[in-house]
Amino acid sequence: MLTISKKWLLAALAAVILLLLIWHFSGSRNKPNTVVTAVVRQGDIENVIAATGKMDAVERVNVGAQVSGQVKKLYIKTGDNVTKGQLIAEIDDQPQRSDLRNAQAALSVAQADLATREATLLRQDAQFKRLQQMIKTNAVSRQDFDQAAEAWSIAQAELTAQKARVIQAQIEVDKKQLDLGYTRIMAPMDGTVVAIVTKQGQTVNAVQTAPTIAKLAQLGTMTIKVQISEADINNVQPGQKAWFTTFSNPDKRYNATLRSLELAPESVMKDDALMGNSESTPSSSTNAAVYYNALLDVPNPDNALRISMTAQVNLLRDAAKNTLLVPVQATKRDADGKTYVEIPDQDNKPVKRTITTGISDSVDIQVLSGLKAGEKVILATQTAGADKVLM
Numbered sequence: 297m298l299t300i301s302k303k304w305l306l307a308a309l310a311a312v313i314l315l316l317l318i319w320h321f322s323g324s325r326n327k328p329n330t331v332v333t334a335v336v337r338q339g340d341i342e343n344v345i346a347a348t349g350k351m352d353a354v355e356r357v358n359v360g361a362q363v364s365g366q367v368k369k370l371y372i373k374t375g376d377n378v379t380k381g382q383l384i385a386e387i388d389d390q391p392q393r394s395d396l397r398n399a400q401a402a403l404s405v406a407q408a409d410l411a412t413r414e415a416t417l418l419r420q421d422a423q424f425k426r427l428q429q430m431i432k433t434n435a436v437s438r439q440d441f442d443q444a445a446e447a448w449s450i451a452q453a454e455l456t457a458q459k460a461r462v463i464q465a466q467i468e469v470d471k472k473q474l475d476l477g478y479t480r481i482m483a484p485m486d487g488t489v490v491a492i493v494t495k496q497g498q499t500v501n502a503v504q505t506a507p508t509i510a511k512l513a514q515l516g517t518m519t520i521k522v523q524i525s526e527a528d529i530n531n532v533q534p535g536q537k538a539w540f541t542t543f544s545n546p547d548k549r550y551n552a553t554l555r556s557l558e559l560a561p562e563s564v565m566k567d568d569a570l571m572g573n574s575e576s577t578p579s580s581s582t583n584a585a586v587y588y589n590a591l592l593d594v595p596n597p598d599n600a601l602r603i604s605m606t607a608q609v610n611l612l613r614d615a616a617k618n619t620l621l622v623p624v625q626a627t628k629r630d631a632d633g634k635t636y637v638e639i640p641d642q643d644n645k646p647v648k649r650t651i652t653t654g655i656s657d658s659v660d661i662q663v664l665s666g667l668k669a670g671e672k673v674i675l676a677t678q679t680a681g682a683d684k685v686l687m
Contacts, residue, residue, distance in 0.1 A: 331644050333672040334626055340617045341662055343655045344610035345531060347590075349522030349540075351605040353513035354593060357485060360506030361387060361494075362478040370496040372510060378483040385509050387500070389479040396472040403465035406458070413458045417451040424448040487512035490603060518594050518601045520552060522609050523562075523587035531613055532557060538592055540607040545600070552594040554611065561586050614655050620663040626673040627653065627661060637667070638674040646674050 361367075365387040372384045427444045430436040491511040494500060500507040520540065524532050536554040541547075592609065594601065626637050635653050638646035651666030667673070 331640050331646070331674050332676040333640060334623050334675055336620055336622055336663065336667045336669055336671045336673060338618055338669050339621050339660075340615070341619060341621060341655050341657055341660055342610070342615045343613045343657055345524070345528045345613060347522040347524060347609045347611065349520040349592070349607045349609050351518050351520050351601055351607055352603055353487075353490075353515055354517040354519045355485065355487070356490070356511065356513040356603075357487075358493075358508040359384065359481060359484060359510045359512060360508050361385075361481060361500045361502050362506055363387060363392060363475050364500060364502045365389075365391060365479065366499045367494055367496055367509070370492070370509075372489050372492065374489055374492055376489045378487060378489060378512065380483055380485050382483045383480055384483050384489075385481040385494075387479040387481070389476055392472065392476040392479055396469070396476055399465070399469040399472040403462070403469050406462045406465040410455075410458045410462050413451070413455040417448075417455050420444070420448040420451040481509055483512060485512060485514070487514045488599075490515075513603065515596055515599050515601075515603075518596045519555070520592040520594065520607045520609060522590050522592065522607070524557070524590050524611075526586040526588070529557075529588050532590060532611055536611055538609055538611045540592075540594075540609040542601070542605055542607060544605070550594055550601070550607075552592040552609070555591045555593045557591075558589045560588075562589055616655050616662055619654070620667060620669060621660040622663055622667065622673050623675060624656060624659060624661045626675050627651070640672060640674055 367385055368388045369386045370384070371386075372378060378384060424444045424447075427436050427441045431438070431441045489510055490513045493508045493510060500509075532554065534554055534556055538552045538554060539549050540552060541549060590611075622637065627635050628637070629635055630650075634650050636648050636650045639649050641647050649666055652664040654662035654664050656662070
């Protein structure tokens with residue numbers, strides 16, 4: 297009896313499991329398809345051209361030494377604000393002072409020689425005029441007269457030459473005075489000292505190039521140089537608004553204005569060959585990406601922006617605020633090229649609705665007509681499970 301009871305028990309258990317399986321699979325087949333939807337919402341949208349750029353001061357200069365010598369004194373340090381004409385460094389001026397004294401002495405000698413030449417000419421002129429009168433009455437020989445005329449001409453020529461030597465000596469004095477003035481290095485503009493290249497006590501050599509003493513920059517306005525792809529270049533123009541962020545402060549948004557757009561790629565600025573030089577291969581010239589430099593200006597009143605910072609720039613093409621938005625994924629095009637979305641009915645069946653769209657940022661798209669805020673649009677259809685709504 298015990299064996300028969302176990303058999304009946306196992307049979308009953310198997311029957312129950314079979315019924316449960318049949319119920320489960322038949323129930324799943326009867327479930328309607330479910331959909332993933334998104335809610336039509338209101339918000340702001342921008343269509344931008346993204347680019348990366350580097351910052352620089354709107355004006356930056358290297359302050360160099362125009363004479364050689366030892367840097368005797370530096371009057372600045374990094375971060376100092378200076379004004380145009382302010383003394384920032386001095387070079388030992390003893391060699392220049394000596395050169396100036398020598399030039400002044402040479403000028404004095406030339407001027408004294410000039411006075412001698414002038415006196416000689418006056419004497420020769422008087423002698424020549426006297427003989428001119430005497431030759432008329434044959435009171436003097438022709439030879440004596442000719443010698444006097446020759447001496448007068450030579451005196452005139454020597455005076456002219458000495459006047460030129462005086463001018464040369466004066467030019468040399470002026471040059472030495474300039475060299476002496478160059479030992480006092482002045483700020484060429486208002487700005488901030490961003491770097492000191494030469495230390496106090498260091499000797500500089502200005503024979504071939506002007507060695508840099510310090511670097512000044514006007515940091516009140518910064519310039520961002522960004523590269524714009526040839527695919528976007530026709531959508532960019534001077535005066536266009538932009539905004540950017542920095543790696544140091546990614547949550548802060550800075551506003552900028554596009555100042556200028558270069559008409560040729562940077563490669564053309566460096567090389568006159570538009571299609572590459574003769575050493576370039578045809579494939580490299582053809583396939584190389586082409587970019588144009590654009591310059592944007594941004595105020596920097598608190599000096600938070602620094603030279604060589606990286607800027608993630610967004611050039612604004614179009615924008616709308618408090619407008620209806622749906623995901624781009626929800627939109628489709630029919631055979632006539634019209635844009636439409638699908639709206640779920642009460643049974644989650646898609647119902648086509650034509651809409652008019654506007655600005656897109658590749659994630660969302662503006663809806664100008666055809667939908668209302670709070671409506672749902674279908675993103676995708678699922679075969680089972682509960683509805684999913686993306687807010």
